[in-house]
Amino acid sequence: MIILLATGTNKGGGYFASKGVFLCMYMALIIIWAALNTFALKVIAYLNIISIWWQVIGGLLVTIMLPLVAQSTQPASYVFTHFETSPESTGISSAPYAVILSVLLSIYSLYGYDAAAHLTEETKDADRTGPVAILSSLGIVSVFGWAYYLALTFSIRDLDYLYNTDNETAGALVPAQIIYDAFYGKFHNSTGAVVFLCIIWGSYFFCGLSVTTTAARVVYALSRDNGIPFSPIWRKLHPRTKVPTNAVWLCAAIGLLLGLPILKLDVVFTAFISVSTIGWVGSYAVPIFARLVMAEENFKPGPFYLGRASRPVCLVAFLWICYACSAFLLPTFYPLGWKTFNYAPVAVSVVLTVVMLWWALDARNWFKGPVRNIDVQNENY
Known part of the structure; x- marks a missing residue:
């Protein structure tokens, strides 16, 4: 989406990546995440510190600036009381059914506390710091996630246009279209939208890095308990970095294979x-x-x-x-x-x-x- 808006948008001849190109980018990211996770624990710790500051500062910037940039914002009555099922795009017209499905996105966003749980073995006083880390991640994700959704919802210009396949983002990513509408409406260019999407992409990058770390620790823990095939291989630690390198690359290989169905x-x-x-x-x-x-x-x-x-x-x-x-x-x-x-x-x-x-x-x-x-x-x- 960043490339599409930076090269002219869907209406201006911008480049929209095909499934094959998207799969290649997906695989490249997995390989990068795995490579970074093979470094010493101190390197991973430094990257996590960078991740925290990136997401805190970047998150605040996006949630505060987006409604300020948007020339026309939705009233609070719309944000907090309007209900939309969008049956044209999903085929779902039942409000109770839509409410039931609304839990899906929140579950995806709570992966953070799971990462904190799996990394407790690498922390001091894990029986105390582990629960604190889990609760802290839940609180941070809840506050920032709610603020992010509010910023997007307040900044909606035209709800129906967001899902239109002929819009600037080809109807492929609603948040990107909201951000584009806000910046183009005020500055008549997509530069600000590209910058904001780069900030959000950075958060995704660090999230993927963290997920790779925690997945490798799960494989390591299971193999240490002889719970998976070929456990002696996956629980082996690198003699210098003390990282389960084999487990990291096993997770990367599985991730690469799971991405292949995207093509079809x-x-x-x-x-x-x-x-x-x-x-x-x-x-x-x-x-x-x-x-x-x-x-x-x-x-x-x-x-x-x-x-x-x-x-x-x-x-x-x-x-x-x-x-x-x-x-x-x-x-x-x-x-x-x-x-x-x-x-x-x-x-x-x-x-x-x-x-x-x-x-x-x-x-x-x-x-x-x-x-x-x-x-x-x-x-x-």
Whole structure:
């Protein structure tokens, strides 16, 4: 989208990348993320610091400046009370159904706390700093995400024009069109829009870098517990950088393969994303449900404990996970067809079937659960 607006827009002969070019850019980014994740932990830490400041400063700039640049903004009554289902583009006219599907974007945006959880082993006093990092990421994502959506919604010029395939962004990315309309309406050029999109793209870049890091740590943790095939290879640390390099490149290879369906069917790639999100969110349901059914006398709280609020919070969290995972299995476009069908239920069924068969026929004979690699220093924990 940045290239399209910088080269003349869809109306001015700008370059719109084909699926093949898009796939090449996608693969190049994965390789770059994997290469950066092979450096020492200090390098990754520095990149994370840059990421924080980029997203804080850039996020504030976008959310504050965009409504100020937009010459005509929507009133608060429109932003907070207007409801739009856009049946022309999605085929969905049911307001309750649209509300149910609205959870999808928020679930995608909460990947941050999962990254914080997987990196706790590489932090000091993880039993305290881990929960603090998770709560902090939730708070930051919620505040900045809400502010970003408000800035975009206030700056909408013409809702119907946003989805028009003949507009400046070819109807491919609604936020880009909103930003373009704001800057072109005031300055009669797309320079400001390109700059803002570069800021947003930088956030995506750092997000992908972080996701690669946390994915590699998940593979490392599972292989350390002998939970995946060829575990000795994936849990091996580089002797100098102390990074699970093999796990990093395994994640990169899987990411490259999962991108290939983009060339033919976008819905296949979307199904992969849905399955991964369901698996990620659903994995938290297991310990939460265990906490709900566990007898209080058998539970040993750690240093970060919610006390009496523990069970109510667990109940709300468990119900939310069930709702979120169910929403990812619903169709998002109508009428249903080969290119609009949500293949996530099929993919989830296949994955669960394979995993259960693997467990019943083989894994249950040798997998003994997590391998303890530290000694318990305080029995109260």
